[in-house]
Amino acid sequence: MRTAEPPDPPAAELLAAIPQTDSALGSDPFAEDIEFDPFLARLDTLSAEATRADTLGRPVAGRPAQAPAVAGDGTPRPSRRRSATETRASRSAELPARLRRRRWATTPPLAEIELPDAQGWLDRLLGANERRRLAALSHLADGELRFDRYGFSPPTIKRVFPLFHALYRFYFRVQSEGHENIPTEGPAILAANHGGLLPFDGAMAVMDVLLNTDPPRLARAIVDRWAGTLPWVNVFYARVGQVIGTRENFSDLLQDGQLMLVFPEGIEAIRKTVTQRYRLQRFRVGFVEQALRAGAPIIPTAIVGSDDQSPILYDVKPIARRLGLPVAPITPTFPWLGPLGLLPYPVSFRIVYGEPLRFHERFGPEGADDTRLVRSISNSVRREVQQLLDRSRSR
Amino acid sequence: MNVLVTHADEPIGRRVVKTLFHDSTVGTILATGDGPPPRVFDRFLAGAEPKVRYARLDLSKHRPVSDLFHSGRFRSAEIDSVVHIPHHGAPADGSATILPGLPVRTAEARLVLQHCLEEPSLENLITIGSAFVYKLPPGNANRLDEDSDLDLDPNVTLEIRSWIDCDMIFHGEVHNDRLRVVLLRVPTVVSEGGYVYMNPSLVGRPGLRLRALGFDPICALVSDKDVARAVLAALTASKSGIYNIAGNEAVPLSVLTRWTQRSSLAFPSTLLRWIGAGTRRLGGDATASALDPDRLRYGFTLDTRRAERELGFRSGYRVGLARAGDGAQRLEAAPI
Numbered sequence: 001m002r003t004a005e006p007p008d009p010p011a012a013e014l015l016a017a018i019p020q021t022d023s024a025l026g027s028d029p030f031a032e033d034i035e036f037d038p039f040l041a042r043l044d045t046l047s048a049e050a051t052r053a054d055t056l057g058r059p060v061a062g063r064p065a066q067a068p069a070v071a072g073d074g075t076p077r078p079s080r081r082r083s084a085t086e087t088r089a090s091r092s093a094e095l096p097a098r099l100r101r102r103r104w105a106t107t108p109p110l111a112e113i114e115l116p117d118a119q120g121w122l123d124r125l126l127g128a129n130e131r132r133r134l135a136a137l138s139h140l141a142d143g144e145l146r147f148d149r150y151g152f153s154p155p156t157i158k159r160v161f162p163l164f165h166a167l168y169r170f171y172f173r174v175q176s177e178g179h180e181n182i183p184t185e186g187p188a189i190l191a192a193n194h195g196g197l198l199p200f201d202g203a204m205a206v207m208d209v210l211l212n213t214d215p216p217r218l219a220r221a222i223v224d225r226w227a228g229t230l231p232w233v234n235v236f237y238a239r240v241g242q243v244i245g246t247r248e249n250f251s252d253l254l255q256d257g258q259l260m261l262v263f264p265e266g267i268e269a270i271r272k273t274v275t276q277r278y279r280l281q282r283f284r285v286g287f288v289e290q291a292l293r294a295g296a297p298i299i300p301t302a303i304v305g306s307d308d309q310s311p312i313l314y315d316v317k318p319i320a321r322r323l324g325l326p327v328a329p330i331t332p333t334f335p336w337l338g339p340l341g342l343l344p345y346p347v348s349f350r351i352v353y354g355e356p357l358r359f360h361e362r363f364g365p366e367g368a369d370d371t372r373l374v375r376s377i378s379n380s381v382r383r384e385v386q387q388l389l390d391r392s393r394s395r
Numbered sequence: 396m397n398v399l400v401t402h403a404d405e406p407i408g409r410r411v412v413k414t415l416f417h418d419s420t421v422g423t424i425l426a427t428g429d430g431p432p433p434r435v436f437d438r439f440l441a442g443a444e445p446k447v448r449y450a451r452l453d454l455s456k457h458r459p460v461s462d463l464f465h466s467g468r469f470r471s472a473e474i475d476s477v478v479h480i481p482h483h484g485a486p487a488d489g490s491a492t493i494l495p496g497l498p499v500r501t502a503e504a505r506l507v508l509q510h511c512l513e514e515p516s517l518e519n520l521i522t523i524g525s526a527f528v529y530k531l532p533p534g535n536a537n538r539l540d541e542d543s544d545l546d547l548d549p550n551v552t553l554e555i556r557s558w559i560d561c562d563m564i565f566h567g568e569v570h571n572d573r574l575r576v577v578l579l580r581v582p583t584v585v586s587e588g589g590y591v592y593m594n595p596s597l598v599g600r601p602g603l604r605l606r607a608l609g610f611d612p613i614c615a616l617v618s619d620k621d622v623a624r625a626v627l628a629a630l631t632a633s634k635s636g637i638y639n640i641a642g643n644e645a646v647p648l649s650v651l652t653r654w655t656q657r658s659s660l661a662f663p664s665t666l667l668r669w670i671g672a673g674t675r676r677l678g679g680d681a682t683a684s685a686l687d688p689d690r691l692r693y694g695f696t697l698d699t700r701r702a703e704r705e706l707g708f709r710s711g712y713r714v715g716l717a718r719a720g721d722g723a724q725r726l727e728a729a730p731i
Contacts, residue, residue: 145644145714147613147644147646147647148645149613149615149643149645149696150535150536150538150613151535151613151694225533227534228534228537228693229533230609231609231610234535234609235535235610235647238535238536243536244533244534244535246538248540248543248698249537249538252698
């Protein structure tokens with residue numbers, strides 16, 4: 001017959017059974033007399049000197065008079081140094097006011113923006129309206145560091161603004177309508193068609209939104225990951241507010257209440273040859289998921305002119321694969337004119353913003369997990385953009 | 396709550412001890428470090444029964460660590476929480492190997508975790524990790540959350556490798572039933588005086604730094620005061636897990652280099668890769684760590700929503716430029 005084994009003693013009893021000596025095992029690193037530390041000894045000497053100096057009212061050489069941390073009886077004495085709270089408060093007061101202010105993800109209305117003084121030739125080149133709008137953008141990257149967390153830099157956009165403004169007004173002669181459909185605040189997604197070798201359609205859409213909204217809004221365009229690997233291009237995109245199209249980036253910016261510009265056709269859009277002009281490719285679904293999760297309306301946007309700026313006659317896919325490029329185009333001017341052949345033709349752009357599609361109000365954030373629903377919404381958005389394109393082209 | 400803080404003599408450790416010292420919920424603090432106690436500890440160590448005790452210790456060796464966890468002071472202080480802060484003040488030492496393939500930082504992490512698991516009185520282990528362990532997707536700045544992939548590329552530099560090893564060592568015990576393990580991943584840490592830590596591209600003393608031509612990655616910043624607040628939040632929270640900790644600010648690497656009194660020279664990425672490989676072959680691991688092509692090209696910012704939700708941590712300091720006494724502008728943190 002087996003006898004029941006006694007239960008294991010609880011941990012507390014085990015601990016109590018361990019002898020509570022100063023050094024249960026080996027040497028105690030906290031023992032006071034473990035070793036003579038010359039550095040500590042020197043500190044003690046300095047402290048004693050400071051005590052003596054304080055008593056005599058004379059400063060120690062090389063150091064201002066300071067009360068010792070410990071009195072003769074061993075009790076701590078109140079320090080004459082500023083307390084941590086005092087130091088923090090005073091340092092905070094020394095910092096510029098802008099540094100302490102809360103960051104705004106949105107811009108103020110134009111009427112509230114004080115027109116900054118013209119400084120330098122850049123400011124003299126721009127009108128008052130443009131300068132006011134650019135000043136509004138500085139609220140997106142407030143503070144002394146002047147960069148937002150995606151690298152957007154208002155001074156950089158101010159530097160390149162005259163060039164893109166000239167392209168907007170004189171080269172592409174952009175006309176637009178439907179700005180009232182762009183929400184003045186909160187998250188929203190502009191879903192547009194895409195075309196051309198270089199993304200001038202995106203640049204013109206960003207300019208158009210910036211110049212025709214009040215409060216001025218910066219459309220944060222989602223760019224392909226491939227662009228992130230390109231030297232200089234990746235830095236330029238980031239400084240003017242464009243972001244790489246990862247799920248986390250998209251979601252974060254929408255949560256921040258920003259306006260996003262997406263090209264749901266993806267990289268397929270720039271592979272379209274001249275025979276497929278203005279025929280939308282299959283839309284991706286990521287932007288729909290994000291719109292549902294963030295409660296953002298989708299604004300279908302048609303950009304007429306993008307597919308005419310550099311029509312592709314033929315895409316040499318084997319060369320593109322070998323060079324790791326998304327497309328190896330043959331256009332009427334490329335490669336015959338070298339890199340100059342990549343420049344867009346001076347076509348006229350027309351941008352039309354459709355009525356906002358508020359799928360999030362009907363399906364809610366949980367709809368984002370339903371793949372069939374998301375695909376169906378994506379197809380609906382594609383139909384809307386296609387209809388908008390067809391209507392705009394027929395005018 | 397009684398806490399043991401390792402590497403308390405290094406910048407983040409000093410700040411953590413200072414924060415814990417001023418917190419009323421913390422009783423005794425045992426601090427250890429490689430060197431003598433920092434001067435800021437004079438006030439903490441004063442008195443007959445000071446709240447803080449300091450000991451010099453080599454955490455990479457088994458015997459001293461064992462002595463620490465079995466010492467009379469450790470028992471009498473009834474330590475229930477350990478804050479392990481890996482080497483960060485001198486990254487070159489942290490990634491130096493004590494055995495082939497075993498950096499000091501990794502050896503310390505293993506020993507600390509082993510003793511924390513063996514000590515029944517310990518309830519919490521809070522440790523700091525680097526956010527540079529993530530695999531960086533292409534782009535000037537990308538948002539990364541805690542579930543993002545780690546960079547398990549075998550060609551990663553020794554500095555990053557040691558941080559990844561530490562990360563994985565603690566990650567393995569995050570679901571431990573008895574010991575609550577919290578790992579805080581932090582990006583570039585800005586401390587008082589405008590010094591920066593934890594950024595592999597800015598290790599070592601001020602001087603010339605190489606950077607990738609055509610790239611200028613964004614560096615997420617966090618104040619050391621925020622890191623200390625996060626440690627305190629982790630100590631008082633009830634959840635275990637991995638959390639990103641970061642401030643609201645981010646600056647390009649070139650700007651950060653300039654503001655930390657360094658100069659930089661741009662080279663093509665391919666050339667940097669060759670220089671890095673050559674330097675590593677010649678034994679210059681610390682220099683090679685600063686030439687990690689991916690980290691010189693691609694930047695990141697951190698999604699801190701999980702820490703906000705589960706630890707109740709929200710950045711309380713803004714990092715900005717402030718004019719110092721000598722008239723120079725330096726990075727400084729101010730309360731929001």
